[in-house]
Amino acid sequence: MENKRVMLAVVLSLAVLLGWNFLFPTPKTPPKPQEHSQADTPAPAPTPQTKAPVESLPGFTPTTGRLVTVKTPLFTAVLNSAGGVLDSFSLKDYRQTISPDSPLVNLTSEQARQKAPLGLLLNGQPTWQAAQWTMEGGDLDLAPGQSGALTFVGMLGDVRIERTVTFQADSYLFGEALALTNASGAPVSLKVAHTVAVEKLSEASESYNVTKVAYYGDSGLSEITDAKDLEKGVAEDKGITWAGVESNYFLVATLPQAPGYLAKAKLEGGVYRVALEKDAVPVPAGSRVEMPVSYYFGPKELAYLAKAPGHLTASVNYGWFDFIAKPLLIMLDFLHGFVGNYGVAIILLTIIIKILFWPLTHKSYKSMDQMRKLQPHMAQIREKYKDDRQKMNEEMMRLYKTYKVNPAGGCLPMVVQIPVFIGLYQALLNAIELRHAPFITHVPFTDIIWLADLSVKDPFYVTPIIMGATMFLQQKMTPAPGDPTQAKIMLALPVVFTFMFLNFPSGLVVYWLVNNVLSIAQQWHLIRKKA
Known part of the structure; x- marks a missing residue:
């Protein structure tokens, strides 16, 4: 018939x-795969940021690194005072298995810590290793509706670094106010990069739930799953509003608060590492530059993603018939x-x-x-x-x-x-x-x-x-x-x-x-x- x-x-x-x-669970939206080095990376025109002359700098006395804990109703985060690098980030409402005594989902691991999640790079140098650090504030235990901040202060040569990270009790989104002060008598130009790093967010047996790098730019949402491409490294600099690592259920992302950033990603030793990089940031002698950025570490729930800027809700993507x-x-x-x-x-x-x-x-x-x-x-x-x-x-x-x-x-x-x-x-x-x-x-x-x-x-x-x-x-x-x-x-x-x-x-x-x-x-x- x-x-x-x-x-x-x-x-x-x-x-x-x-x-x-079933066989090819997540189609790859090809980015522009490319290798970027300090020599060949295009330098986006830096956006004018808040700059102010600094008459005198406060004294700086480095201290030995220690762990500081931030507790909220949604998560427990542990950071290292030596640079503000993330040590662990446990989600209180999500466990690894259905067993009630199963470990909480931790978006950081021992292997990922070696790649410095929430790390800051200046001119390619890992500040958590190359700089001397001290910290203002201590452990935070935030009740619903409350917020709290930690400030990590470091010195790398003549550049003073201040990283003030503010947490909200009712959100998986937290912000960083980065301030760079030039204490020398000559202007400097800095390449600044914010990094996140995470191991696989899904089990290898879950063929329909894969870990991938994702970013949102002028062409919309792009997702990369191919390990060979990621091991070579990928990069995109067209209107990036966020970049990170995701699975069907969880997302670790960094969100710039200004245009002109390059998003770079690489898979190294089983760890997915994503960096937001801005090149040639001028800091006049005796002046200060502020570069705010935000992070999202949490579940892909629209109610929480909607509170974030930069079209972060686009990470919840159901394919061709998403609108249905x-x-x-x-x-x-x-x-x-x-x-x-x-x-x-x-x-x-x-x-x-x-x-x-x-x-x-x-x-x-x-x-x-x-x-x-x-x-x-x-x-x-x-x-x-x-x-x-x-x-x-x-x-x-x-x-x-x-x-x-x-x-x-x-x-x-x-x-x-x-x-x-x-x-x-x-x-x-x-x-x-x-x-x-x-x-x-x-x-x-x-x-x-x-x-x-x-x-x-x-x-x-x-x-x-x-x-x-x-x-x-x-x-x-x-x-x-x-x-x-x-x-x-x-x-x-x-x-x-x-x-x-x-x-x-x-x-x-x-x-x-x-x-x-x-x-x-x-x-x-x-x-x-x-x-």
């Missing part, structure tokens, strides 16, 4: 889209607010979508049934004009016109729904809301953990196997295509989809399973109504 060919094309296209995400995925996720959160279980919320959202598309789907099934009735006539035409393709097509069109049947009528309503299906698919695949969110925590009447985390695969593969079975049943209820090859391909699709979904997050599988069950119910209703 002609519409079956269109249907087959649609289904195979959908399978390719899903399979591509985000409203669906808002609806999912709304439903979760009522039922308190994301698994149940997914089921309810799937039902709502199915109800909204019920007329279109119903029209599709009716059109397919009309085409099924014409199958004998179509077979006769094919046999009669098998040697005259043009005449065969003319007779087919005359047949459709006589019986007022649109051969693509069974597929077009489904094509309209595909953006919604893919949008919800991307949202469920990437949403941090589903991370460690339970559905059916234990196998009924046992203490065996089952669907306790909707962001990971079903440990016993129960839901993907049932999903494949419902897809097979759905195929059997649909009139078979006249072409035997097409029929075999259609029957093979449930096996292909089952294989792909075995390692997908269980939340996504639940959505697809429920959608199949509802489609079967709708087809059965149509068949019964005809009988």
